[in-house]
Amino acid sequence: MTTTTATPPERATPDAAPRRGRRIAAWVSIGLALLVIGGIGGAVSAANQWAQRDALDPDSTGPGGTRALAEILRDHGVDVQVARDRTAAAEALATGPATLVLPDAPALSDEALAELVAGAADIVLIEPRARTLELLLPGSAPAGVAPVAPIAPGCDVEDAARAGAVSPGAVYSAGDATGCYPDGDAFGLLVDSSDGGRVAAIDARPLFANEHLTENGNAALAVNLMGRHPLVVWYVPGLGDTDLADTTPSIGDLTPPWVSAVIVLLLVAGIAAGIWRGRRFGPLVAERLPVTVRASETTEGRARLYARAGDPLHAADRLRIGALRRIAALLGLAANAAAPEIADAAAGRTGLDRRAVRGTLIDDIPRGDADLVALSTRLRDLEDAVRAAVRPERNPR
Known part of the structure; x- marks a missing residue:
């Protein structure tokens, strides 16, 4: 039976202000990084200009001077x-x-x-x-x-x-x-x-x-x-020593041809990023659903879907995944431990046949509902055996 409970909407989480501060700090960091990159580029460009200016200069002691x-x-x-x-x-x-x-x-x-x-x-x-x-x-x-x-x-x-x-x-x-x-x-x-x-x-x-x-x-x-x-x-001629008219170089004259295209591309990318990030009017607010569904109903509904699909192997995979996760936790293995590693550890801890354990957890393929039920039983028994081996009950005094 489904029960419905009306819950009031949750207020904004108290850490909204810190998140907003982190976003502002991120944009400030991006701006500072652009300024640093621009400064480095300007320094490199100035260094190249001075290196060119020193060529054949009678006051220069560099390799290209005279x-x-x-x-x-x-x-x-x-x-x-x-x-x-x-x-x-x-x-x-x-x-x-x-x-x-x-x-x-x-x-x-x-x-x-x-x-x-x-x-x-x-x-x-x-x-x-x-x-x-x-x-x-x-x-x-x-x-x-x-x-x-x-x-x-x-x-x-x-x-x-x-x-x-x-x-x-x-x-x-x-x-x-x-x-x-x-x-x-x-x-x-x-x-x-x-x-x-x-x-x-x-x-x-x-x-x-x-x-x-x-x-x-x-x-x-x-x-x-x-x-x-x-x-x-x-x-030693210089740019300022000229008699030609309209020789003041513009920004376009002093920059390579590809710089204009890069600037336009950066502007377009900045506008796109602003639209992408600016579509939200505030932080996301978590809100509970007005209907609470019991876990048993979700499990039964998923089981009916597997039964209607007639795919016992997929259902077996879901059972095995759950069993492997629980057995790994009982044995103290890492969350990303491989299935063969978990099977070998379970066999070693329980003393069961290694091939039988690997068949239950990995290799055996159910051909129908009966095989699926039998596999489910073996998985439960194996999990109980591991739990008993890991946490044996103390004998009462």
Whole structure:
């Protein structure tokens, strides 16, 4: 018979406030983690920018800098002045005959570049690009990279002949200039002398950087090319030193192309997470059912379902699972102990035949209701035997 009892709804559990506090703490932790990740990313990006900025910088002592070459020039009596804007470079060049060391300057227009080099007696291009070569050495252009092995000068330029063989790195087509260090139809050094001045172009990264200056004839070649005059003006261009209009970089210009897509994806994921977690208006409240069903009725109903399905093996499995769980608890085994382990432990504790115990708990397959009833009886007897072996009754005194 079914009994119904009306029970008042339960109030919110008293630990709702701590749960709400834990959720707030979780979101705060996520925010702090994002800030830390962003800070780390910014630091890595800044480190990469400084590493790039140090390349061929005459004040840098890093592997890619050229501080060693600047000091060698000073030891040879050459005054090396580092100019980090074109105004300072032009003022230094105006003091007398000087050599202008010019890296790639993409922030300068063609007119500003021509105005800068006009005051120099000699020009040494240490990072020649196609535009710079076309402006200062017409007909020349980049032509690939030479092999790593040293190459002899192979030209009549005295500065190269005295320096000897080097590994030039990038090579260029000569055009109207004189080419040295040949690699096929291209050359590692271009020299054009006219109107009492000279323009030379060479890839300085594998030759004049601190980590490579002592190799082959690199140092001698650098001093021969740059030390022809008592003053060397080493121009180090920056993004702020420009005459181009609208050159202020935007956030999109300073970030890789994939960053925008990742930001959009993160926003969509954040909105989806907010909808997912925000659909609840408060913590879940546990509420009792208004009807109480006795355990015997639940058991009988499930038994009728098994009987109607005509599947004694499934019913036997349910009986065995319950028996195994109870026997394991009696024997002090772990909750996740395997069925063979429980069967062996039960046989050892009760002294029963091991095969018979394994058949009862695992192997025997019931073919019908009679076999199922017999199996149920054996399971009950085995459980009673284990209980008696584990908890024997004390003899009364």
